[in-house]
Amino acid sequence: MAPLSESSTNREVVLVLLIEDNPGDAVLIEAALERSIEPDFEVHVEKRLAPALERLASERFQVVLLDLNLPDSRGFDTVTAVQSALPNTPVVIITGDVNEEFARKAIQAGAQDYLSKDEIRAHSLVRSISFAMERKRTERELHALEHVASAAAATLDLQSLLDTMLATLRTEMESDRAALLLVHDGVLSEEAQAGTLQGIDPSSFIEVEEKLNRQVLLSGQPSFDQLRNDAGDVLRTVLKVPLVIGGLVSGVVEVEWAGAHAERPRETYLMTVAAERIASGVANSQAYESVKRSERRSQEERSRLRAIMDTLPVGILITDAEGRQLESNILRSRMFGGTPLPSKSIEDLCRIKAWYLDTGDPVEECPIVKALKYGVITLGEAIIIERLDGNTSTILNSAAPIRDPNGVLIGAVGVQQDISERIRLEQDLKVAMERGEFYIDLLTHDVNNALTVTSGYLQLARGSDGANDRVVKWLDNAMASINDSARLIDTVRKVHRSGQSLQKVKVDLDVLLPEIIGQVLSMERGEVEIAYSGTHDATVIGTELLPDLFINIIGNAVKHSSGRIAIVVTVRPQLRGGIEYLRVEVADNGPGIPDDIKDRLFVKGERGLSRAPGQGLGLFLVSNIVAEAGGKIWVEDRVPGDHARGSRFVVLLPRGGEQARA
Structure with missing residues (x-):
C-alpha cells in the first residue's frame, strides 16, 4: 500500500487525483473536499486521461475521482484504462447520469463506487471516497491472500514454495523485503527471503x-x-508475525519497508492470515518431505532386503496374507528351472507338480499354503519337483507364517533348498559303501580261511616228533602272530560296521576283563603275570567292540615287553565333569613310552617304539572304540616322571549300573 502523507498536525492526508475536464465541476469537487474535517484531502487535477495515467505511474495516490467523458477517452473504457494502469488504486466515477444499468456496468468495469454530480456534497463525497478505499483495500487483501494460498498450493518442494510465497507476499504488501525465519534445534535462522533493502546494512540492527x-x-x-x-531517523519499518505450525510457534514471517511506514491494523491482519497460509504450505511441504523420506527409506530397505535375498544360498518366497507374491529371489527361479508366475492367491502357490521324497505321494498343500491356512511352521519337507524346464529336482521345503506385533497373520515366508546334488552323492556313497562292504567281506573271508589253514599246519608241525623246544617256541610265536592278525581283521570288520552306528549296550567289566586276561595268558608261554582288581557294580555303557579294546591294550602290554612281564589291571569309579565313569588302568613294567610319542600315540599309523611288524592301526582303532562308547583314553607313566619304568593306559567309560542311576 502507498504510505499516507501527514499534515503539520499529524492528521491523515488522502492524496486524490481528480480527472475532470469541466473546470466548474472540478472547483465544486475541490470545495466539497476542503470542507472535510477528517481526513484532509490533497486534490490534484488533470483534464485528460493520458497525462493522468502518466502521473498515476510516477506518483502515489490513494484514490482517483474519474469523469467518464474526457476529451481523449469516453465511457467505461476510461475506467478500464485507469484500472489497467494502477489496479490497486480505488476509483470513484463522477457522472451526470446514474441508473441501475449504469451502476452494474460501473462495478463490472472496476470502479469501487459512483456518484452523481448533482449529489456532490461534502458528506456524500467523503463517504463515497472512504467506501471506495475500504472496498479496494478489502479486495486487495482478499486478492493477496488468494495469491499466497495459490503459491502454497503450487508446489510441495519446500524451498520453491517459500520462494514463491514470499515473493507473492512482498508484492501484495508493497514492501521492499519479505522473509521467513524457522526454528531449528532451538535456533531461529532465516530460511528464505524475497527482495532487499537497498542501501541499508542488514547487520546494523542485529541485536x-x-x-x-x-x-x-x-x-x-x-x-x-x-x-x-x-x-532518530527511521531507516527501516518492520512488521513481524508468528508462524504457527501444529499449534507451536515455529518461526517468524516478516516484511520490511525502507524508511518510515505507517502502522495499519489491516496490514497486520493481512500478514497474520498470510502467515497461516504459509504455515499450512510449510506443514504440507514438511509432511510431503516426510513421506518422501519414508518412501526413500522404504526403498532402501527393500533394496537391502533384495540384496540379502539374492545372496542367500536358498530360494525365498514372501507373500501377504492372501497369498499374493511380495518377493522372490533369483535362486528360487534357478531352482525351479525358470521364474514361476507371481501368485495372486493362495490357490496359485502350489501350481508346480511335486511328490514327497519318502513316499512318492503327490503334494496337495505345500508348506507355505499350510503356513497361510493353518498358521503352522514346516521345516525341511523333502519333495521332488517337476521343474519348469522339464527336469526334476529334490528340495527341502520349509515355511513359516509372518505375524504382526498383535499376532495377526500378515503373510508367510517360504524357503527352498536344492538337495539334488546331496541326494545324488548320498546315493553314490551308499553304492560305494555297499561295494566296499562286499570287498571287505570277501577279503576277510578269504584271509581268515588262509589263516585257518596256516594255523592248522602250524598245529600239526608243533605236534610232530621232530619239534624240539626251540622249534615249538617259534611255532607258538607264529601262531600268536596269526591269531593277532585274525583278531585285527575281525576288529577292522567291526569298526567298519560301527560307522553304521552300533547300538549302546551294558557291559560288566568284572566279567569281561577276567575273561580277556585268561585269553591272553592262554596264548603266552613266557613269564607273564597279570593281576586284576575290580570294583562293586562294574557295569559300563559301551558297544560290542569293548572286548577288542581291552584285548588290544592288554595284548600290547605283553607283546611289547620282554623278560618277566608284570601287568596290573584295576577298575575303580571316578567322577569327572559331573559324569560317573569307571576308570580302567592297565599298567605294565615294559619299556615305557616317551613323552613326545604319548600325544600322537592314538594317531593312525603311529607305532610307538615297538619293533613288532604292523600297520599302526591298533591304538587308532582303540581310540575310535572308546569315542564310540562316549569315553576317554590316554597314556601316562607307571612311575610319574620316569617313562622307562613302564606305561599306564587309562580308559574312562560311562558307568551304567545302579551307582550311575543313584
Whole structure:
C-alpha cells in the first residue's frame, strides 16, 4: 500500500487525483473536499486521461475521482484504462447520469463506487471516497491472500514454495523485503527471503532484530517497529508475525519497508492470515518431505532386503496374507528351472507338480499354503519337483507364517533348498559303501580261511616228533602272530560296521576283563603275570567292540615287553565333569613310552617304539572304540616322571549300573 502523507498536525492526508475536464465541476469537487474535517484531502487535477495515467505511474495516490467523458477517452473504457494502469488504486466515477444499468456496468468495469454530480456534497463525497478505499483495500487483501494460498498450493518442494510465497507476499504488501525465519534445534535462522533493502546494512540492527524475534516467538503476537539511527531517523519499518505450525510457534514471517511506514491494523491482519497460509504450505511441504523420506527409506530397505535375498544360498518366497507374491529371489527361479508366475492367491502357490521324497505321494498343500491356512511352521519337507524346464529336482521345503506385533497373520515366508546334488552323492556313497562292504567281506573271508589253514599246519608241525623246544617256541610265536592278525581283521570288520552306528549296550567289566586276561595268558608261554582288581557294580555303557579294546591294550602290554612281564589291571569309579565313569588302568613294567610319542600315540599309523611288524592301526582303532562308547583314553607313566619304568593306559567309560542311576 502507498504510505499516507501527514499534515503539520499529524492528521491523515488522502492524496486524490481528480480527472475532470469541466473546470466548474472540478472547483465544486475541490470545495466539497476542503470542507472535510477528517481526513484532509490533497486534490490534484488533470483534464485528460493520458497525462493522468502518466502521473498515476510516477506518483502515489490513494484514490482517483474519474469523469467518464474526457476529451481523449469516453465511457467505461476510461475506467478500464485507469484500472489497467494502477489496479490497486480505488476509483470513484463522477457522472451526470446514474441508473441501475449504469451502476452494474460501473462495478463490472472496476470502479469501487459512483456518484452523481448533482449529489456532490461534502458528506456524500467523503463517504463515497472512504467506501471506495475500504472496498479496494478489502479486495486487495482478499486478492493477496488468494495469491499466497495459490503459491502454497503450487508446489510441495519446500524451498520453491517459500520462494514463491514470499515473493507473492512482498508484492501484495508493497514492501521492499519479505522473509521467513524457522526454528531449528532451538535456533531461529532465516530460511528464505524475497527482495532487499537497498542501501541499508542488514547487520546494523542485529541485536534489535534478535530482541524483536524473541518477543514474537515468546508472545505469539505480531510486532510492528520502526528502526531508527542515532539521529532518530527511521531507516527501516518492520512488521513481524508468528508462524504457527501444529499449534507451536515455529518461526517468524516478516516484511520490511525502507524508511518510515505507517502502522495499519489491516496490514497486520493481512500478514497474520498470510502467515497461516504459509504455515499450512510449510506443514504440507514438511509432511510431503516426510513421506518422501519414508518412501526413500522404504526403498532402501527393500533394496537391502533384495540384496540379502539374492545372496542367500536358498530360494525365498514372501507373500501377504492372501497369498499374493511380495518377493522372490533369483535362486528360487534357478531352482525351479525358470521364474514361476507371481501368485495372486493362495490357490496359485502350489501350481508346480511335486511328490514327497519318502513316499512318492503327490503334494496337495505345500508348506507355505499350510503356513497361510493353518498358521503352522514346516521345516525341511523333502519333495521332488517337476521343474519348469522339464527336469526334476529334490528340495527341502520349509515355511513359516509372518505375524504382526498383535499376532495377526500378515503373510508367510517360504524357503527352498536344492538337495539334488546331496541326494545324488548320498546315493553314490551308499553304492560305494555297499561295494566296499562286499570287498571287505570277501577279503576277510578269504584271509581268515588262509589263516585257518596256516594255523592248522602250524598245529600239526608243533605236534610232530621232530619239534624240539626251540622249534615249538617259534611255532607258538607264529601262531600268536596269526591269531593277532585274525583278531585285527575281525576288529577292522567291526569298526567298519560301527560307522553304521552300533547300538549302546551294558557291559560288566568284572566279567569281561577276567575273561580277556585268561585269553591272553592262554596264548603266552613266557613269564607273564597279570593281576586284576575290580570294583562293586562294574557295569559300563559301551558297544560290542569293548572286548577288542581291552584285548588290544592288554595284548600290547605283553607283546611289547620282554623278560618277566608284570601287568596290573584295576577298575575303580571316578567322577569327572559331573559324569560317573569307571576308570580302567592297565599298567605294565615294559619299556615305557616317551613323552613326545604319548600325544600322537592314538594317531593312525603311529607305532610307538615297538619293533613288532604292523600297520599302526591298533591304538587308532582303540581310540575310535572308546569315542564310540562316549569315553576317554590316554597314556601316562607307571612311575610319574620316569617313562622307562613302564606305561599306564587309562580308559574312562560311562558307568551304567545302579551307582550311575543313584
